[in-house]
Amino acid sequence: MRSPATPFRDPRNVTSAPKPPAACLIGWPAAHSRSPLIHHYWLRTLGIAGGYVIEAVPPGDLRDFVLRLSLRGFVGANVTIPHKEGVLALSTPDARARAVGAANTLWFADGELRSTNTDVEGFLGNLDASAPGWDSADEALVLGAGGSSRAVVFGLLERGFGRIHLANRTLTRAEELAAEFGPNVHPLVWDGINDVLPRAKLLVNTTSLGMHGQPALEVDVARLPQGAVVADLVYVPLVTPLLAAARARELKTADGLGMLLHQAVRGFELWFGQRPEVTAELRALVEADLTKT
Numbered sequence: 001m002r003s004p005a006t007p008f009r010d011p012r013n014v015t016s017a018p019k020p021p022a023a024c025l026i027g028w029p030a031a032h033s034r035s036p037l038i039h040h041y042w043l044r045t046l047g048i049a050g051g052y053v054i055e056a057v058p059p060g061d062l063r064d065f066v067l068r069l070s071l072r073g074f075v076g077a078n079v080t081i082p083h084k085e086g087v088l089a090l091s092t093p094d095a096r097a098r099a100v101g102a103a104n105t106l107w108f109a110d111g112e113l114r115s116t117n118t119d120v121e122g123f124l125g126n127l128d129a130s131a132p133g134w135d136s137a138d139e140a141l142v143l144g145a146g147g148s149s150r151a152v153v154f155g156l157l158e159r160g161f162g163r164i165h166l167a168n169r170t171l172t173r174a175e176e177l178a179a180e181f182g183p184n185v186h187p188l189v190w191d192g193i194n195d196v197l198p199r200a201k202l203l204v205n206t207t208s209l210g211m212h213g214q215p216a217l218e219v220d221v222a223r224l225p226q227g228a229v230v231a232d233l234v235y236v237p238l239v240t241p242l243l244a245a246a247r248a249r250e251l252k253t254a255d256g257l258g259m260l261l262h263q264a265v266r267g268f269e270l271w272f273g274q275r276p277e278v279t280a281e282l283r284a285l286v287e288a289d290l291t292k293t
Contacts, residue, residue, distance in 0.1 A: 102147050139201055174188065210234050
């Protein structure tokens with residue numbers, strides 16, 4: 001006879017414990033990403049039961065994957081190439097994502113899949129941490145007119161920059177971007193960079209020049225005014241020739257790794273409910289991973 005101390009449980013009525021929240025990275029390819037390293041560090045240090053995985057999604061499968069994101073057990077996602085533009089039509093983008101024309105973060109709010117572009121706040125947050133007071137300047141020079149450049153220009157306009165020179169090897173691309181962002185953005189031929197450098201209190205490289213395996217970025221930082229700030233979005237190598245030259249002049253700098261770390265903050269907060277910090281320990285962890293041979 002069954003003991004009254006052990007009540008019968010109908011297995012059909014047992015409710016399983018809810019799974020911990022999980023986010024993912026959507027890309028094709030995506031295996032090279034350091035995002036899992038960053039988010040797992042924050043989950044561990046904040047004591048949050050959660051997960052973050054890479055999902056390699058071919059372009060033809062993007063729509064189905066995103067529309068079933070919640071059914072797949074995810075509370076949100078990061079988005080990398082080549083899907084940053086494609087997810088805009090599959091979500092409700094905020095002002096930043098619409099202005100930049102690309103999204104890198106998805107999350108659910110009030111049952112709706114929303115998107116944003118945290119490259120903007122990654123760029124701004126990295127400069128705030130690396131060169132406090134950088135935004136007291138009014139004139140900037142941005143090199144490149146690709147997707148990263150759009151995020152940078154949007155961020156500079158948000159911070160009130162009155163004049164942004166946008167230099168690109170193909171002038172028409174700079175002209176098209178300037179037309180979208182308004183009269184404070186001025187397209188510039190590549191050969192005109194030297195003429196603008198003496199007035200630029202902020203220089204930002206958004207091109208791949210200076211990246212490992214790419215040609216060097218040939219810019220004479222000696223022409224920059226005293227007290228200028230130099231930012232480079234490249235993070236392989238960690239110290240690009242541009243940053244090395246700027247530091248030799250004792251100018252303040254902001255590197256690409258800092259932007260990578262700061263852009264991850266908001267996504268983590270949206271998915272897991274706590275705002276993480278970019279710490280020296282986290283940076284050292286990612287640095288060590290980047291320099292593995």
